[in-house]
Amino acid sequence: MTGTWLRTALLLGLLGTAAAASADAETIVLRGGSLYASPDAALLPDAVIVMTDGVISAVGKSGDVNVPADARVIDCSGKTVVAGFWNSHVHFTEGAWHNAATAPAAPLTGHMQEMLTRWGFTTVWDLGSDPQDTLPLRKRIAAGEVAGPRILMAGSIFPKDGHPAYLPAAMQLPEATTPDEATQLARGYMALNLDGVKLFTGVYKGGKPVVNMDPAIARAAVDVAHAAAKPVFAHPQNQVGVDTVIAAGVDILAHSNPTEGGYTTEQLARLKAQGTALIPTLSLYTTVVLIPDVTNRLVAAAVNELKQFSENGGPILFGTDVGFIKLYDTTLEYELMHRALSERQVLASLTSNPAQYFKAARNGRVEQGFDADLVVLDGDPLSDVRNLAKVSTTIRAGHVIYQKP
Ligand SMILES: [Zn+2]
Known part of the structure; x- marks a missing residue:
């Protein structure tokens, strides 16, 4: 039952997290931009943000904040x-990530930029x-060798005969046939020091019926992850998959579910009571079918679910x-989300919501003592949500990981 993903990692002895921070303790200052310290904060014009040792050491209005003489100052005039x-x-x-252990750093950083850091x-x-x-x-x-985001990783568990139609048939996937097998798989992921578990409570099989995971199997994996204080995601695929999420106490729906007419009143009540979160993945539905009418219906249904879930x-x-x-490019996702949410709600889904949900207590806001994780945008995202995709600079742990040329 144990798939190659788990076995190979065990063989490599990749236990433990890499805690090494970059040694160079450069002080970076963002000066002259407008700041939204949080999604519900008022705009602070002409702001200064000082970052030292990976932490925001000072935030305030220009003139009120001391800028260290040796700091690297990034002019943010006209930016947010x-x-x-x-x-x-x-x-x-x-393919770009294959052999990431030994591949040269430059192309890894380059692809990371294309896919993630420039957004x-x-x-x-x-x-x-x-x-x-x-x-x-x-x-x-x-270690600072490749410029990229902090990566949290969930280990997957599939139901019996739950090989998704869209994954290569030759790919070995970890399937759990019994609750005990789910327990063992989840324990293996915890031993690898992964950050969570992802369950396929429903699997897309192409022309054949969806395969759902038995709630007792899902519950067994959830119990192991929760005992380690780690979250569980699920790919639901259909209403039965959503009901399994609810029955098993899964934390996060990894997709909306646009083929089945929205969440029922009973599902919404249970999801709310259990504090379940939703990752809408709306633009995904523009890529799966090539018939415009079908795509439009799927997207409208997914937007409707996002609205239902948020209003709930x-x-x-x-x-x-x-x-x-x-x-x-994240522009389309922002446009689609904005059909259901305000600009401030979209910004919260990117920043304060995940920080709070995943218990990153000093992340997701721009405040003194918080992680020096910041984005400089070319335009105000509250006047046009598409400005969230117009990134000028990305900073993680006080290091510039992307700078627009
Ligand atoms: Zn996915």
Whole structure:
């Protein structure tokens, strides 16, 4: 039952997280931009943000904040500064990441830029890839060798006969046939020090019926992850898959579910009571079918679910499934989300919501003592949501990981 993803990582001995921070303690100052310290904050014009040792050491109006003489100052006049973005649904499965342990750093940084850092991402959740590539990749990022976001990683568990139609048939996937097998798989992921688990509570099988995971199997994996204080994501696929999420106490819906007419009143009540979060992945539905009418219906249904979920009070986490989809540009996702949410709500899904949901207490806002994870935008995202995709500079842990040429 144990798939290659897990075995290879165990063989490589990739246990433990790479904690090494970059040694160079440069002080970076952003000066002259307008600042939204949080999604609900008023705009602070002519702001100064000082970052030292990976932390925001001072924030305030120009003139009120002391700028150290040796600091590297980035002029942000005419630009808008917000907290670093989270993409809570990505995959490091493209060919560019193969052999990430030994591949030269420059092309890895280059592809990271194309896919993630030029769109402002400072933290991402990988919801399924080969740990043999992804664990060394995140280690090299943490060491400052490759410029990229902080990577959190969930280990996948599929139901019996649950090989998705869209994944290569030759790919070995970890399937759990019994609750005990789910327990063992989840324990294996915890031993690898992964950050969470992803369950396929429903699997797309092409022309054949959806295969759902038994709730007792899902519950067994959830119990292991929760005992380690780690979150569980699920790919639901259909209403039964959503009901399994509810029955098993899964934390996050990794997709909306646009083929089945929206969440029922009963589902919404349970999802709210359990504090379940939703990653809408709206632009994904523009890539799966090539018939415009069908695509428009799928997207409208997914937007409607996002609206239902948000009005129900559930936390929304930004995520695109990038890596699985080739659409790197986030503009469309923002436009589609804005059909259901305000600009401030979209910004929250990128910053304060994931920080709060994933208990990153000093992330997701631009405040003294918080992580120096910041995005400088060319335009004000509250006057036009598409400005969230117009990134000028991305800073993670006080280091510039992307600078627009
Ligand atoms: Zn995905």
